[in-house]
Each structure stands twice: as C-alpha cells, then as structure tokens.
Amino acid sequence: MISSFTKRHRKEKWFRRLGLASLFLALLFLGSIFGEIIYKGYPAFFRTVIARESGQISLLNPHARYHLSEAQEWIIASDDVDMYYKHGYVGKQTPTQIQTIEDLKKQGQIRLVFNTAFFTHSDSREPELAGIWGALIGSLLTLFITFLTAFPLGIGAALYLEEFASKTRFIHWIEANINNLAAVPSILFGLLGLVLFIHFMGLPRPSALVGGLTLGLMSLPVIVVTTRAALSSVPTALKEAALGLGATPLQVLFHHVLPTALPGMMTGVILSLARALGETAPLLMIGMVAFIGTPPSSFLDPTTVLPVQIFNWSRSPEMGFVENTSGAILILLFILVLLNGIAIFIRKRFES
Amino acid sequence: MRSVWLEKFVRSFFFLCTLSAVVITIGIMASLIGEALRFFGRVSVVDFLFGVTWAPHILPTGEAVGFGAIPLFTGTALITLIAMVVAIPCGTMIAIYLSEYATSSLRQILKPLLETLAGIPTLVYGFFAVSTLAPFLQSIAELFHITVAGESALNAGLVMGIMILPYMSSLCEDALHTLPTSLREGSMGLGATSFETILRVLLPAAFPNLIAAFLLSLSRAIGETMIVVMAAGLAANLSFNPLQAVTTVTVQIVNLLTGDQEFDNAKTLAAFGLGFVLFILTLFLNILALYGVKRYKRTYG
Numbered sequence: 001m002i003s004s005f006t007k008r009h010r011k012e013k014w015f016r017r018l019g020l021a022s023l024f025l026a027l028l029f030l031g032s033i034f035g036e037i038i039y040k041g042y043p044a045f046f047r048t049v050i051a052r053e054s055g056q057i058s059l060l061n062p063h064a065r066y067h068l069s070e071a072q073e074w075i076i077a078s079d080d081v082d083m084y085y086k087h088g089y090v091g092k093q094t095p096t097q098i099q100t101i102e103d104l105k106k107q108g109q110i111r112l113v114f115n116t117a118f119f120t121h122s123d124s125r126e127p128e129l130a131g132i133w134g135a136l137i138g139s140l141l142t143l144f145i146t147f148l149t150a151f152p153l154g155i156g157a158a159l160y161l162e163e164f165a166s167k168t169r170f171i172h173w174i175e176a177n178i179n180n181l182a183a184v185p186s187i188l189f190g191l192l193g194l195v196l197f198i199h200f201m202g203l204p205r206p207s208a209l210v211g212g213l214t215l216g217l218m219s220l221p222v223i224v225v226t227t228r229a230a231l232s233s234v235p236t237a238l239k240e241a242a243l244g245l246g247a248t249p250l251q252v253l254f255h256h257v258l259p260t261a262l263p264g265m266m267t268g269v270i271l272s273l274a275r276a277l278g279e280t281a282p283l284l285m286i287g288m289v290a291f292i293g294t295p296p297s298s299f300l301d302p303t304t305v306l307p308v309q310i311f312n313w314s315r316s317p318e319m320g321f322v323e324n325t326s327g328a329i330l331i332l333l334f335i336l337v338l339l340n341g342i343a344i345f346i347r348k349r350f351e352s
Numbered sequence: 353m354r355s356v357w358l359e360k361f362v363r364s365f366f367f368l369c370t371l372s373a374v375v376i377t378i379g380i381m382a383s384l385i386g387e388a389l390r391f392f393g394r395v396s397v398v399d400f401l402f403g404v405t406w407a408p409h410i411l412p413t414g415e416a417v418g419f420g421a422i423p424l425f426t427g428t429a430l431i432t433l434i435a436m437v438v439a440i441p442c443g444t445m446i447a448i449y450l451s452e453y454a455t456s457s458l459r460q461i462l463k464p465l466l467e468t469l470a471g472i473p474t475l476v477y478g479f480f481a482v483s484t485l486a487p488f489l490q491s492i493a494e495l496f497h498i499t500v501a502g503e504s505a506l507n508a509g510l511v512m513g514i515m516i517l518p519y520m521s522s523l524c525e526d527a528l529h530t531l532p533t534s535l536r537e538g539s540m541g542l543g544a545t546s547f548e549t550i551l552r553v554l555l556p557a558a559f560p561n562l563i564a565a566f567l568l569s570l571s572r573a574i575g576e577t578m579i580v581v582m583a584a585g586l587a588a589n590l591s592f593n594p595l596q597a598v599t600t601v602t603v604q605i606v607n608l609l610t611g612d613q614e615f616d617n618a619k620t621l622a623a624f625g626l627g628f629v630l631f632i633l634t635l636f637l638n639i640l641a642l643y644g645v646k647r648y649k650r651t652y653g
Contacts, residue, residue, distance in 0.1 A: 016547070019452075020453075160363070344468075
C-alpha cells in the first residue's frame with residue numbers, strides 16, 4: 001500500500017517538474033530569440049563618425065564627402081569602417097585603411113555617436129545612411145486606412161450579430177463564415193487584394209491605400225470576433241433594466257451596452273491593428289516590395305512599411321544591413337509591446 | 353415614430369456591415385477560383401496535383417511545364433510536421449502547468465505574456481531562423497560530420513514550432529481552465545493526485561477543445577509565410593529528409609508573384625492555383641476545429 005502511494009506521488013512530482021521544464025524551455029527559446037535580436041540590433045542605434053580635422057576622406061561615406069564644405073566637426077564613416085570599429089569585422093577594407101582606423105583610435109579622432117539618421121532618414125542603398133522614417137510614415141498611413149476600413153465595418157457587424165440578429169440558419173452561416181475568415185492565412189488576403197484592388201480596380205500598386213485596404217479586409221473578421229466577445233460579456237440584466245424603464249433598443253445600445261463593452265472592444269481593435277502592423281506576407285502579394293527612398297506624402301504614393309523594409313534589409317548581404325535589420329525589428333517590437341501593453345492595461349483597468 | 357425609423361436605419365446599416373464579411377469570403381473564393389480556372393486551362397489539374405517536378409517555366413512553344421506541386425505539398429507537410437512535433441507536447445505541458453499548477457499570480461503574468469508573444473510578427477522568427485539558428489544547426493551537425501543545408505526543413509520547422517507555441521498553449525490553457533472546478537474537486541476528493549486528475553479526468557474532458565486547438569495551430573502553421581520565405585529554400589526537393597532544403601506552398605506563391613508581374617502568365621496564375629489549394633485545406637481544418645469537434649463536446653457543471 002505504502003509503496004504504491006509513494007509511487008503515485010513520485011509520478012505527480014515528476015509530471016509537475018515536466019510542466020515547469022517545458023515552460024522554462026519555451027521561455028528560454030523565446031528569450032534567446034529576443035536576446036539575440038537585441039544583442040545584434042542595439043549597435044544599429046550608434047554609428048561611427050570621424051573627426052573632420054583628421055582629413056581621412058577615404059574612410060568617409062561617399063555621400064558625406066560631398067558635404068565636407070559644411071561646417072561639421074564629425075562626419076559619418078563608411079559602413080566598412082563602421083563595422084570594423086564596432087565589431088572588428090574585416091571585409092572589403094584594405095590593410096592601410098585598417099591601420100588608419102587604428103591610428104585614429106589612438107588619436108581619439110574616431111568615435112560612436114547616437115545614430116539619428118536611423119530614425120530620420122528613409123531607406124538607402126547604403127546601410128550607414130538608411131533609416132526607418134519613410135517606413136514608419138508608410139506604416140502609419142497604411143494603418144490609418146486599415147482602421148478606417150475595418151473598424152466601422154467590424155463594429156457594425158459585431159453589433160448586428162450580437163444585439164439584433166435572430167438565430168436563423170443564415171445568421172449561423174454568416175457567423176461560421178466570419179470565424180473561419182479570422183483563421184484564413186494572411187497571404188490569401190494578399191491574393192484577394194491583388195485581384196480586387198490592383199487588377200480589378202486599378203489602384204496604384206505599392207500605395208498605402210491598397211496596403212491599408214488589404215490589411216483592413218484581413219483585420220475585419222478579427223475585430224468582429226473580439227468585439228462580439230466584449231459585447232456578449234455585457235450582463236443581460238443591464239439591458240433588461242434599461243428596457244424595463246422604457247428605453248428604446250437604440251438607447252439601450254448607445255447608452256448602456258456600448259459604454260460597458262467599450263474597453264473590451266478597444267482592446268480587440270488595438271490588438272488587431274498591432275497584428276496588421278507586423279504583417280508582411282499580404283503586402284508582398286500586392287507588390288509592396290520595391291525600394292522606396294522617400295517617405296510617402298499621400299495615400300497614393302509609392303509606400304513601404306516597417307516589416308517590408310525589415311524583410312528587404314534582411315535579404316541584403318552587407319553586414320551593415322544585418323545590423324539595421326535587427327535594429328528595425330527592435331523598433332517594431334517596441335511599438336507592438338507598447339500597443340499590447342496599452343491593450344492589457346485597458347482590460348485590467350476596466351475589468352473590475 | 354422617429355426612433356422606430358431610426359432604429360430600422362441603424363439596424364440595416366449594421367446588417368450591411370455584417371454582409372461585408374460575407375462579401376470578403378466570396379471575394380477570396382471568386383478571385384482564387386477565377387484565376388485558378390484560368391491556370392487550369394493551361395496546366396491540367398492532374399499534372400498540377402500529382403506531378404512530382406516543380407520547375408515552372410514556359411517553353412518557346414507556349415506550353416507550360418514543370419507545374420507538379422507534389423514537392424511543395426510534401427515540403428509543407430514536412431516543415432509543419434516538425435513544427436507540430438515541437439509545439440504539441442510542449443504546448444500541452446505548458447497549458448497544463450499554467451492551468452493546474454501555477455499560482456494565480458504567476459498565471460496572471462504569464463497569460464498576457466503568452467498572448468503578447470503570439471502577436472509577434474513571424475518575420476522576426478524568420479530572421480532569427482536565417483541569421484542565428486541555421487548557422488548554429490550547421491555547426492552542431494559539423495561536430496557529428498553531418499551536412500545540413502543552410503535552408504533545411506529542420507531549421508524552418510523548429511522555428512515555426514517555437515512561433516506556434518504561445519498561440520497553441522494559450523488555446524489549450526483556455527480549454528483546460530474553463531473546465532468546472534467540480535471535476536477537479538470530485539476527482540481529488542476520491543483521493544486522486546493532481547497528475548491522475550489531469551490524466552484521467554481533465555484531459556479527456558477537454559479533449560475536443562484540445563484537438564480544436566491543435567487543428568487551429570496546424571492551419572496556422574500551414575498558412576505561415578514569412579518564416580518559410582526567409583528560412584526555407586526555393587529548391588523543390590521531393591524529400592522527407594529534415595536536413596535537406598525543401599520548399600512550401602506559401603514560399604512558391606510569394607516567389608511566383610514577386611518576380612515578373614504579367615497577369616496573363618501561367619507562372620503568376622499558378623500562384624492562385626496554389627492559393628486555392630491552401631484555402632481549401634485551411635478551410636477544412638478551421639471548420640473541423642470550430643464546428644467538427646463541437647458534437648463531441650460535453651457540457652459540465
């Protein structure tokens with residue numbers, strides 16, 4: 001009897017440890033992914049500059065050479081110099097160049113400064129001049145269109161299904177449709193966008209309008225599902241009390257149901273926009289892969305978005321772009337964590 | 353009277369919003385079927401679904417050859433299988449730990465963390481796969497004198513498994529946590545340990561929902577694009593060797609559509625043929641997950 005008892009409890013202990021171990025393993029994996037990206041990405045926020053008085057023109061970025069007349073004391077070094085100074089990475093540099101860099105180091109005429117260009121420049125063929133500004137603006141314009149498309153339609157559909165619809169077979173079919181649509185691979189929305197917006201409607205190809213509409217179609221079912229969950233958590237007693245006091249159904253909806261469900265709805269909308277912000281595959285389908293060196297000034301201009309630019313950078317062979325890729329991923333993750341944090345905060349704040 | 357009129361108006365406006373979702377589904381199906389039909393006008397369905405050579409090109413005679421999609425299907429299956437082998441045991445165990453063992457304060461931290469992690473763009477995982485895991489796997493394999501392709505199925509599959517893990521454990525955790533406490537109390541009151549309660553009572557009770565979670569994760573892995581675009585290859589090898597490079601349906605859709613963009617070309621049209629197969633497959637899995645397992649669900653409490 002006793003031995004069986006100990007055996008059962010030993011099993012219990014091991015099982016519990018197994019659970020803890022898999023949790024740790026998963027966190028370790030995910031932690032190592034983020035650790036690696038942070039480790040690789042943070043140097044992108046700094047860049048090497050060389051003192052003007054050193055006169056080492058050959059070490060400068062080719063574009064910076066033209067600006068020598070401007071009264072700058074420190075001038076951007078080329079990416080080869082940058083890579084050698086930061087990581088000791090030897091690529092195309094000649095031995096003389098390396099010697100010069102070592103000399104400059106001793107004289108204190110080479111140093112790292114905060115890489116403002118990374119935040120204020122748009123994409124460039126040269127890693128030391130490339131930045132994420134254009135892509136950030138592109139993402140913002142695209143998300144704005146996504147919001148305009150998906151938000152009213154999604155909320156409207158959710159309100160209808162949750163508050164007005166009678167449970168007919170047609171409504172059940174629509175519900176099934178939306179639930180399935182929320183789980184359709186995003187790349188298929190890209191194919192829809194390609195046929196519908198580009199070939200059928202003839203909208204300009206790599207524009208924020210087409211990208212935003214495509215992502216809007218993708219976000220719509222997700223918004224419907226999350227909004228319905230928020231609406232269904234509104235207690236029936238609240239609605240019945242309002243109706244009993246003589247409120248019309250519309251008054252109940254706008255004065256009681258919507259305000260109560262609002263935090264949950266906002267959480268869902270923020271999370272689906274965060275998902276749209278990180279989406280790449282459908283945008284590749286509608287031709288948003290081109291190199292765009294200037295920020296878009298309208299919804300119809302050629303546009304790139306942050307994840308697409310990350311994808312393009314990740315395919316460049318230069319070491320400088322590997323660093324930029326990780327740096328841009330850090331920015332993207334920062335924005336996403338911020339959005340998720342806001343969503344969680346709203347949910348926690350209004351839950352009680 | 354005005355409010356009645358207004359209510360009718362608002363009601364029909366909301367109804368139109370609802371119809372928009374249906375229009376999207378119809379739009380996806382119409383665009384996929386329309387273009388896929390044009391594709392099958394040039395390449396026969398049998399050659400496409402059962403052909404074993406994928407090297408799409410158009411002969412000078414105008415004949416489209418090399419559109420056998422079997423290597424893409426096997427490549428997708430192999431990578432997805434590796435991902436599932438990683439994600440199912442690990443995800444279920446995490447869900448069990450979080451739902452049954454973790455203190456409520458730990459659960460309150462980890463649950464939002466899982467949901468946040470599930471929202472990380474797959475592009476990030478793809479970049480990790482190419483830039484870190486691929487060289488790492490190669491250097492490990494070198495110790496054992498094995499050659500691993502830089503774009504191996506193992507690499508893409510492992511990272512996809514890690515990617516799917518937060519999503520799957522979150523779904524599984526929901527499945528377990530929504531079970532009524534009376535089930536646990538009843539079992540433990542009869543003297544069962546937590547392990548026995550989980551194994552004999554909770555897992556069987558949550559089984560349909562767990563299967564639904566697995567199916568939704570599977571559907572997500574099959575449709576996953578960025579990880580495989582970055583980490584898996586373009587070479588359509590008909591191979592089940594995880595150390596070799598394989599390609600997937602989604603990789604080829606991206607590859608066919610990001611090159612030349614003549615719409616009237618068998619190569620670009622092939623992307624829609626592949627897209628159609630992908631749509632049907634994920635539709636089947638989603639319906640099975642959302643409705644198929646429903647009839648096996650029991651209500652407790």
